[in-house]
Amino acid sequence: MRRLGRYAGSLVVLVAAGLPVAWILSLSLKSPATVTDKRLWPSDPTLENYRSIFGSALFTRALVNSVGIGLLSTALAVALATPAAYALTRLSFRGKALVLPLTLAVAVFPPVAIVGPLFDLWRTLRLYDTWPGLVIPYLSFALPLAMWTLTAFFRGLPWELEQAAQADGATPLQAFRRVVVPLARPGVLTAAILVFFFAWNDFVFAISLTSSDRSRTVPAALAFFPGDERIRQPVGSIAAAAVVVTVPVLVAVLVFQRRLVAGLTAGVVKG
Amino acid sequence: MSRFRAVLLAVLCLAPLTACGGGDRGVVLHWYVKEDSSGAYRQAAQRCADSSAGRYRIRVESLPQTTDTQRELLVRRLAARDRTVDIMGMDVIWTAEFAEAGWLRPWTGAQAAQVSAGVLAGPLATARYQGRLWAAPFTSNTELLWYRRSQTPDPPTTWDQLLAQAAALPRGHNEVAVQGGRYEGYTVWVNALLASAGAQLVADADRPDRARAALADAPARQALAVIRRVATSPVAAAGLSVDTEVETETAMLSGRAAFSLNYASLYAAVREQQPAQLADLGWTRYPQVVPGRPSRPPLGGINLGISAYSPHPAQAFDAAACLRSATSQQLAATRGGIPPTISAVYDDPAVVREFPFAALMRLCIEQAAPRPATPAYSDVSLAVQQVLHPPASVNPDRDVPELRRTIDAALASKALL
């Protein structure tokens, strides 16, 4: 009986979480003729929508922009946050107590609050509708996220190993390279994935600070699909594009599942 | 600073698909215009470039389909003093705003005369502001009432007849499809109803210091009462409050709607997707609000403006003059199904073959009511949507004074909308 309950519980979660994803997948496989057939499963699946979006620069350029801007933001955020998180965990210095609260304050503000000032700055610096014009604001949420994930992760590491290495005669730098770096790698990877998810997801900055294929990312491009005549059939095309941009998320979730859960919940678990 | 700029430029050039460095054969003009899937605009651009003897080439930069998003993208580029915008396909409602903000170069002298020659008065007026010509009229448009001949042998001439005839048709096939979503299309509807009733949204629109809400009481109430009657009628579309041109077209194609108020593109959609139904598709003039008083249909279309920040104004003016020529308009009409602004093009046999309704279209465009030519137009439109949306909530007694107040605030462009 209890066993049955466990299966039923799992089933409910799987269906609730998966149904909307299955629905968008199903829509993406319907042709213009069957898209309004109101069926959950496509009766006559076709890849037409995928061909249409991959034939449209609106989507392919957006995909390139999304990947490029996401990777750049992630790399910058992790590169800046890792040394800081290391210092916060391992070293003591004046002003240290202020750093994490500052990070926290930055993480709280609504993104739309800085859209106006950024637009005004970007138009004078000629950063409007460019890659850096998005990467920079992305740091405003990517950096706090990376710093907190990494600080939480570093606090849980067995630092005794570093000390042991130094006791064995290694210089601090050697100890750092041989012991700390390998230990830290999984944490950095987790932080990077979480940061990438956020950059990949952003919509507010993407529609406010871009105006063309030059730097428009996929979420913003999706908002322009309806009525775009290059997109023959908006519903199917949006659905197909949605599926395409969900694939990397799915892969990351499948491959790094345990690490992501740990990274998300680091602060609580380690309590 | 210059070093910083140089570094920045280098970074931008690294970003893929950024055009850095020019061509060596003439200048490249960027023409921002609403996407046209037929290829007519591109063909016109090519033809003009070919006839320029190498002075310029034209790169067509597509804008999204809805006027609100087109404007958002262009306006932000202009505010950023973007030098890659040369020619703009401007919705007829933007002229005053763009001119007042200093984003346009006016047309003058012989070229102004050239691009005004033979143009229908309504479309020409939309390109003028405070006595100057700011853009070259290129395409026009108006809404017709579309219906099925088999269903409706005797098409209605007033809104009340329209609702009554629809109500008499079988359920599931009797919707009246009109743009009730919260976007510019709704303001189009409101403005056409007001004008048809004899009211006006804004008085002295082109004098920012004197502009104010007009809205003569009785006709304004009559107009708003129509919205209410449509929205609360059993034949209103279920999604009226979110419907745009796309949904109202689909409703006609799917058979859900018996009537659709829509632009010429509906005819092209039926011809393309349901050719068998084309013979059954009927059209008539926009309905009247006051029986016997001729309706004032909506006026749409695109004017070609030259950006104040364009580095190549001379070539841009020449190119725009070529793009709006009768030949290009004929091409846009026959290939893209887009109504022209030059009167004579409506008589072209090829155009008549494309638009069996060409004569009615021209008549409606001549008698259409423009939306107010105020630099704060987009604010006024937001004010209309804010007060009168959703359609079912319209209450003429309460909303006429409310609308007047909100529009006055919007005209000062200092109010929250």
Added chain:
Amino acid sequence: MSQQTERGATVWVAPPRRPGPRRKRRSQAGHRTAWLLTAPAVLTMLAVAAYPVGYALWLSLHRYDLRFPDQRGFVGLGNYAAVLTAPVFWTDLAATAVITAVAVTAEMVLGFVIALTLRRGLAGRRAVHTALLLPYGIITVVAAFAWQYAATPDLSFFSDRAWLGQRWSSFAVVIATEVWKTTPFVALLLLAGLAALPEELLDTAQLDGASGWQRFTRVLLPGIRPVLLVVLLYRTLDSIRVFDTVFIQTRGANGTETLSLLAYDQLASRLNLGLGSAVSVLLFALSAAVALSFVWFFRADLRELSRGGR
């Protein structure tokens, strides 16, 4: 919204301080190294966030409309007066509050139920975790479209109703999307909180013969309270800035416009940076007020959490 949604999942959960590694390196040189390592991150944060926020404050005190460049000038609190006297500000505040209250409540309840169920062990744990992470990782705009199409009569596989055509059903769709997207995140955090509870606590309760309900209210709930509060605060702040879902599904129609959307309209389509910044600053102040009052009211719980447990 989830765009910035789970931004800084761990943000609210202060990592525990371990006494161990703290005492090291207090020398001047160590000091300098520490700052060299930290400064780039701190300065970047100040540059990309604090500076624009300060600039927004400055803009909000000016008439600064890019369409009327000649009229630029200082207006004091004029923009704030215009915002606070506009009915639309209050309607949008109410819409934001409705979405936040209903969505966050539903997420907390559902998330807690899922966490409890997961704790007791479910079949196919891996599959369940994947299923939970999927809504979390999916792009909010995509989720918004999926739910929008499911609520559109010509497309939907289950309904003939124009859900987005009326006010309250529009809210229902927006809220359902938000709940679907963020409940998994809430559940995972609460599950982590539950996992950190000492087993003995429950065992003792069981020996004492406490009923299931009593165990829940007397042992489980107090034990997880700090984590619960942190998640609640986090989700509340996140929901106050909801944008993506509403933008895609209704574009603010039918009374569903939120404060973020209102600010966006003034800024991005009207180019009235002064007025838009005033809305932004108020939205920012609202978030800060919620955060501070939360921290104040529950300071004891939060202190316990940052001490790293019992």
